[in-house]
Amino acid sequence: MRTRSAIVCMDGDDHLETITVRDLQTGEEQAEKTSHVFVFIGAQPLTTWLDGQVARDDRGFVLAGPDLLHGGSRPPGWTPPRDPWPLETSVPGVFAAGDVRAASVKRVASAVGEGALAVTLIHQYLERL
Numbered sequence: 495m496r497t498r499s500a501i502v503c504m505d506g507d508d509h510l511e512t513i514t515v516r517d518l519q520t521g522e523e524q525a526e527k528t529s530h531v532f533v534f535i536g537a538q539p540l541t542t543w544l545d546g547q548v549a550r551d552d553r554g555f556v557l558a559g560p561d562l563l564h565g566g567s568r569p570p571g572w573t574p575p576r577d578p579w580p581l582e583t584s585v586p587g588v589f590a591a592g593d594v595r596a597a598s599v600k601r602v603a604s605a606v607g608e609g610a611l612a613v614t615l616i617h618q619y620l621e622r623l
């Protein structure tokens with residue numbers, strides 16, 4: 495297990511033979527023999543455009559539902575006389591579903607399910623306006 499590391503080079507003739515792993519803290523690079531790599535990219539949230547609008551955790555994932563309550567207190571600026579519903583963000587009536595939500599499962603099936611639930615909750619929210 496290499497934490498804070500990145501593959502910076504992949505070498506081989508007709509198939510992968512060697513990868514170079516860089517330690518992102520020290521900059522030290524080390525070659526490792528391997529013939530297989532599982533590419534797991536694309537898991538970072540692109541949510542900086544929500545700055546100052548929707549509460550996020552320190553990694554940029556959108557906080558929703560019970561994750562917004564700190565010591566039982568509702569998020570700053572929250573006006574409805576109720577706690578945020580599941581999937582509801584710090585902006586009442588705005589819901590987050592799928593990978594972008596903090597503490598979500600990060601799987602296709604759960605993202606689809608959360609999307610369906612969010613639609614139901616939006617209808618519920620609009621009916622109560």
Ligand SMILES: Cc1cc2nc3c(=O)[nH]c(=O)nc-3n(C[C@H](O)[C@H](O)[C@H](O)COP(=O)(O)OP(=O)(O)OC[C@H]3O[C@@H](n4cnc5c(N)ncnc54)[C@H](O)[C@@H]3O)c2cc1C
Nearest residue numbers: 533534535536537540543591592593594600601602603605
């Ligand atoms: C490498 C990898 C392998 C995976 N393998 C599996 C697996 O085997 N099984 C499994 O169940 N799950 C797997 N997952 C997880 C799965 O892909 C996600 O859980 C799922 O795609 C989440 O769906 P989503 O709709 O929440 O987000 P996404 O699929 O990420 O969709 C979000 C979309 O929003 C777009 N977007 C972002 N910002 C903006 C913006 N400002 N304006 C407009 N559009 C924007 C993005 O381009 C993207 O198209 C894998 C993920 C990765 C990265």
